[in-house]
Amino acid sequence: MKLAQRWTWWRERRRVHPPDEIHRAGELAEQRLAKISRAAGKKNGWHIAESVRIPDGEQGGKREIDLVIVGGNTMLVVEQKHWSGSFEINDEEEFIQHRKNGTTHNHSTVNQRIARKSRMLVAMHNERVGMDSGVDVRVVLAFTNRNLDWPASVMNLGSIVKDEAGFIGLLEDEHPGELNEALLETVTGFGTWDEVELNGGLMCKGDVLELGLGEVVDGWQSERRTPLVGRVDHRTGVRSLFSSRPSRLELQAGERRLExxxxxxxxxxxxxxxRKHPEDIPWSTIASINLSAPSLNDHLGQSLQKP
Structure with missing residues (x-):
């Protein structure tokens, strides 16, 4: 290997990719809500699924739902917002946020989008089980930042609107009854985001299309039915500049492990x-990966009419 290649490789391993603090704050808020929802809803039999991604046969691609909570024959389809400042809702039901730094941001039709996803999800469940099982579907807007002022008009949208305490109270107070196991199977059968953490903490979310580690690993990847997690240890000292294999990878999916x-x-x-197009990420810049269990339900909803 040429010295220039060794130098580039070494620099890649040493480069720090710091976290995106703005998006990280929202992700931490989502993780917090999921965690406390599990604790609050456990006694009454609520089951929590995070970042559920469902296929969109009409518009193509997939749509994400922050939280889907199943209890009895009830399904809560939750859109969480951790905004601060205030917001207004215009005549087209677009949510216009006014941030405390003086800027504004149009979040488009938040309520209409999550309501559409809820209709898509229950239609796909009915398709999977072959009947209308009468699921009680409720759309919930959860505003979890206490430093947010709401307009009174948000209560006129037809969705349940809660702050964090009110949302947790709903799970603690309501007993949904005997679990519809088939409904829970539908919800948990969808995948979520793949995550690739770069050296330094920057998290990339999306779809990992290829691991790029050869036929044996790619075959293992294509056959798995459980999440795949991996950790990479990089040598970054000066002596590693002359090493032919300075990085070591550990992968695990279920009981299977690979080093x-x-x-x-x-x-x-x-x-x-x-981002518009897939990209190649050098393994020398990767600290860890966490790939979703493959979706079992991507065939659903492909022939549905517009929700």
Whole structure:
């Protein structure tokens, strides 16, 4: 290997990719709500699914739902917002946020979008079980930042609107009854985001298309039915500049484990959320991966009429 290649490889391993603090705050708020929802709803039999991604046969691609909560024959479809400042709702039902720094942001038709996802989800459940099982579907807007002022008009949208305490109170106070196991199976059968953490903490979310580690690993990846997690240890000292295998990878899916050293030039192909095209991410820049269990329900909803 040429010295220039070794130098580039070494620099890639040493480069720090700091977290995106703005998006990180929202992610932490989502994780917090999911965690306290599990604790609050456990006694009454509520089951929590995070970042549920459902296929959109009409518009293509997939749509994400922050939380889907199943209890009895009831399904809560939750859109969480951790905004601060205030917001207004215009005549087109667009949510216009006024931030405390003086800027504004149009979040479009938040309520209409989550209501559409709820209709898609229950239609796909009915398709899977072959009948209308009479699921009680409720759309919930959860505003979890206490530093947010709401307009009174938000209560006229037809959805349940709660702050964090009110949302947790709903799960603690309501007993949904005997669980509809088939409904829970439908919800948990959808996948979620794949996550790739770069050295330094930056988290990339999206779909990992190829691991790029050869036929054996790709075959293992295509056959798995459980989440795949991985950790990469990089040597970054000066002596590692002359090592032929300075990075070591550990992968695990269920009971299966794999360890391997990473040669020069290996990349992972990923379509990151918000970017137009897939891209190659060098393994030398990756700290860890957490890939969703493959969806069992991507065939659903492909022939449904517009919700």
């Amino acid at each position: 391997a050293s990473l040669p020069y030039g290996k990349t992972l192909k990923m379509h990151v959320v918000g």
